Amino acid sequence: QAQLVESGGGLVQAGGSLRVSCAASGRTFRSYTMGWFRQAPGKEREFVATINWSGSTYYADSVKGRFTISRDNAKNTAYLQMNSLKPEDTAVYYCAASTSSRVLPPSSDFRSWGRGTQVTVSS
Secondary structure (H helix, E strand, O other), rough: OOOOOEEEOEEOOOOOOOEEEEOOOOHHHHHHEEEEEEEEOOOEEEEEEEOOOOOEEEEEOOOOOEEEEEEEHHHOEEEEEEEEOOOHHHHEEEEEEEEEOOOOOOHEEEEEOOOOEEEEEEE
């Protein structure tokens, strides 16, 4: 399983932008489907975005048009660029890796998870 480490979280005002990163170990990163999930206080973890080996992406409706997921296989890193942030985007953001080639594998297929990075959006 890949080891994943998120970074880049922080405090930002509503309407601002932030980019979080996910550094992965392992030589097979380019074959993984990478996903971003988030969990707000008192709520269940929810799906945010995924990107597969070919660069195909999928987004939750709540972030479509505001967030962009990308990857740099040379750096073994996935990114989530977040623009037009809203207070309701406040959460711990987790990256996860799946060995599935599908752009939207079931959540159970994500076997490797990072520890998360806090994103707080103030109003």
